[in-house]
Amino acid sequence: MADFSGLTVLITGAAGGIGTAMAERFAAAGARLALVDIAAADDLAARLGPDHRAYQLDLEDPGAIAETVARIGAGMGIDILINNAGLGIVFPADQPDIDAWDRTMRINLRGPWLMSAAALPFLKASGRGRVVNISSQAGVVAIDDHAAYGSSKAGLILLTKVLALEWARFGITVNAIAPTVVETPMALVGWAGEKGVQARKEIPVGRFALPAEIAAAAAYLASADAGIINGETLMADGGFTIR
């Protein structure tokens, strides 16, 4: 396992399923964590050890992003930023839900951009900055009812490439992970019953991903070993998109 001792990892959406698995993974590998979420993550920070800090932040609020990231950077530095927080509202494309569309874009796409821009001075100062964006298989292939969510996650893949291009000169790499359905409590509600049985059959490995598997992929992309990988989207989908 890569060693993250002496490095600060900022994880958004840390209070939820995949974000919590990432926090556990990076804490076990020696990192100091800044756990960011609209929900309180203080208990998680305390459980993982005395060096970690929790910050409550609504990613829809650009001013709060700038202020919170500046405060985190000044207090603990930022070596690795994981833009994990996301919203999974789905609806048919012929029934426009404008509020849901706008909210999805603000949290899933504008949020990671503003978080990354605010973290840039600290990532530069790190000398080995890393950004890992959590996209989705729904940003790569068409899935029913995923017009807003899929578009936000496809946008995140291109944002990843542009940031990778612009910031490589600062020793920063920017990559994405595109998971299939991940077995978090929320996702399992959406993919319960026959829908879930069918969805698993359509994935070549025959199962959904585990949160720890997405955390392991993020740890790899954030590690020194992945220094040559830049602007890439790592499919963590059991082969769902290979056909």
Ligand SMILES: NC(=O)c1ccc[n+]([C@@H]2O[C@H](COP(=O)([O-])OP(=O)(O)OC[C@H]3O[C@@H](n4cnc5c(N)ncnc54)[C@H](O)[C@@H]3O)[C@@H](O)[C@H]2O)c1
């Ligand atoms: N679970 C899946 O099946 C799956 C599959 C592919 C991609 N993803 C992506 O992985 C990421 C994590 O998903 P998850 O399943 O762990 O979701 P989750 O809902 O369990 O957790 C998401 C976290 O983001 C936080 N959040 C939501 N809105 C926020 C806001 N405005 N400001 C700050 N924090 C906010 C929530 O409080 C929550 O703790 C998301 O980007 C999601 O789109 C999930």
